[in-house]
Amino acid sequence: MLNKNDVVPLYKQLQEELRKQIQSGERKPREKIPSEIDLAEHYQVSVITARKAVSELALEGLVEKKQGKGTFVAAQKYxxxxxxxxxxxxxxxxxxxxxxxxxxxxKLINADQKVLRELERPDGEQVLFISRLRFINGEPMAIETNLFPITYSFLLNESLNEKSLFDVLKKRSGTEVAISRRTLEICRATQQEAQQLIVAKGSPLLLIRSIAYSTENQPVFVGTQLINGERYQFTM
Structure with missing residues (x-):
């Protein structure tokens, strides 16, 4: 329980108590926490004190307030x-x-001229299309699509479940990705994307477009990643 004789304000003590519960895993991501009235009653403090503690946790990004639904433990941001x-x-x-x-x-597909130019391949040449659903700790997090020059068609015979493409490329062909030109934008999940990522249709997704080059400055792939925007944080 909280110590009313402590010099630390009660809302800070309650904030710290709830933070420990979240960080220890006692309260799970997306779990609803007790209402401010219930917290006040349980910890024998005022509703104003409980509200202040929860608001501070929200500023830390540890909880999320959802209008009309309550307050929930925030999912981890990667x-x-x-x-x-x-x-x-x-x-x-x-x-x-x-x-x-x-x-x-x-599979092998016919690519448009823009992709072939980016891969520095002649018009009319097919490319290797690979699409995978990526998981973090078992949770679907991204839809990854890559287009490779046909010289990488050996990947057709690879088992690409639970494997890093970078590792397979290095092992099979000695290719190492050294440079990547990227653009980043926001888009909305289509019905199919929402089903694959287990989010609501129209949820914000981070769209990363990239052209990857080898250590010899040769194009390796043109790719996109559609990432659950609520679970990722990028730095540059």
């Missing part, structure tokens, strides 16, 4: 530095998380 050229799997490792993937499609 960090990623866009200046680093690393795989999705490596980014997960740096966040202390486990990456996963499920192959959606892997």
């Amino acid at each position: 960090q990623r530095n866009l200046q680093q050229v690393i795989s999705f799997s490596e980014a997960c490792r740096l966040n202390g998380a486990i990456a996963g993937s499920r192959l959606l499609e892997c």
Whole structure:
């Protein structure tokens, strides 16, 4: 319980108590926390004190207030530095998380002239299309689509579930991705994307478009990542 004789204000004590419950995992992500009235009654403080404690937690990003629904423990935001050229799997490792993937499609397709120019391939040449659903700790987090020059068609015979494409490329062909030109924008989830990422249709997604180059400055792939915008935080 809280110590009313402590020099630390009661709202700060309650804030710290709730923070410990969240950070220890006692209160799970997306779990609804007690109302301010219930908190006030349980910890024997005023509703104003409880409201102040919850508001401070919201400013920290530990809880989210949803109009008409209550206050919920915020889901963890994963960090990623866009200046680093690393795989999705490596980014997960740096966040202390486990990456996963499920192959959606892997096939040869006819590409438009823009893609062929970006890949520095002749008109009319087919490209390898690979689409995967990426997971973090078992939770669907991104839809990843990459277009490779046909010279990488050996990937058709690879099992790409639960594997890092960067690792496969290095092992099979000695190719290392060294440079990536990226653009970042916001889009809204379509019905299909929403179903795959388990979000509401129209939810904000982060769209990253990239052209990746090898250490020899040769195009490796043109790709897009559609990422759950509520769960990721980027630095540059």
